[in-house]
Amino acid sequence: MNIKQLIDDILRREGGFVDHEDDRGGATNHGITQDTLARWRGQPVSVDDVRNLSRDEAAEIYAARYVLEPRFDGIEHDELAALVVDCGVNHGPARAARWLQKAADVTADGMVGPVTLAAVNSQDGETLYRAVLAERCRFYGRLITRDPSQAVFAAGWANRVAEFIEETP
Numbered sequence: 001m002n003i004k005q006l007i008d009d010i011l012r013r014e015g016g017f018v019d020h021e022d023d024r025g026g027a028t029n030h031g032i033t034q035d036t037l038a039r040w041r042g043q044p045v046s047v048d049d050v051r052n053l054s055r056d057e058a059a060e061i062y063a064a065r066y067v068l069e070p071r072f073d074g075i076e077h078d079e080l081a082a083l084v085v086d087c088g089v090n091h092g093p094a095r096a097a098r099w100l101q102k103a104a105d106v107t108a109d110g111m112v113g114p115v116t117l118a119a120v121n122s123q124d125g126e127t128l129y130r131a132v133l134a135e136r137c138r139f140y141g142r143l144i145t146r147d148p149s150q151a152v153f154a155a156g157w158a159n160r161v162a163e164f165i166e167e168t169p
Contacts, residue, residue: 001073001081007062009082010089013160017051022149027051030058031089040065062089070097071112077125080132083164087136090160095139096132103131133164 014031025033027047037053038045040061067073067085070093075081080100087096094110101108104119120128140161144151 001075001078003063003067003073004059006067006082006085007059010062010066010086011055011058013086013163014089019047020152022152024150029053030055032058032061036061036065066093069093071117072096074112074117074121075100076121077129079167080120080125080129082167083129083132083136086160086164087132091136091139099132099135100128102135103128133161137161 011030014028017027017029019027025035027034027050029050030053032040032050032053034045034047034050037050040057062085066088070088072081072085072088072093075084084096084100087099097110097112097116098108100112100120101110101116104116104123106116106119140154140157144154
């Protein structure tokens with residue numbers, strides 16, 4: 001897994017500072033929310049702190065919180081790892097882990113450990129990739145169904161998913 005390339009791809013997808021009134025994550029920069037930045041820095045942060053977040057610090061956060069801590073770096077199939085990390089960024093690492101675990105037919109507790117990694121790495125990565133991608137698509141649909149205000153983000157989400165469909169191994 002090339003963590004730097006994976007994070008560069010995420011940063012490209014996420015773009016710069018956004019503070020959309022319907023975004024339940026609030027203000028983001030490089031895809032990092034105010035909440036995530038505050039937890040990272042261990043203290044409250046302002047919207048201006050988010051606005052001034054450097055690309056380098058965002059990359060550090062992604063590596064630590066979305067690749068290494070959830071143990072997604074242990075996924076041997078590179079395309080699957082990239083998809084799972086991106087799901088973690090967009091939907092939370094625990095949810096991404098549960099989708100991966102469901103696809104691998106192991107207990108979906110949201111925590112990737114040796115059992116999950118052994119199951120994932122012993123199965124066909126392409127099959128798991130498709131299963132995780134399908135789960136992500138269903139999630140977006142349910143999200144909009146439950147909260148129609150989120151439909152404003154549907155085109156962006158579709159573009160994000162399309163990038164992974166085009167890369168389907």
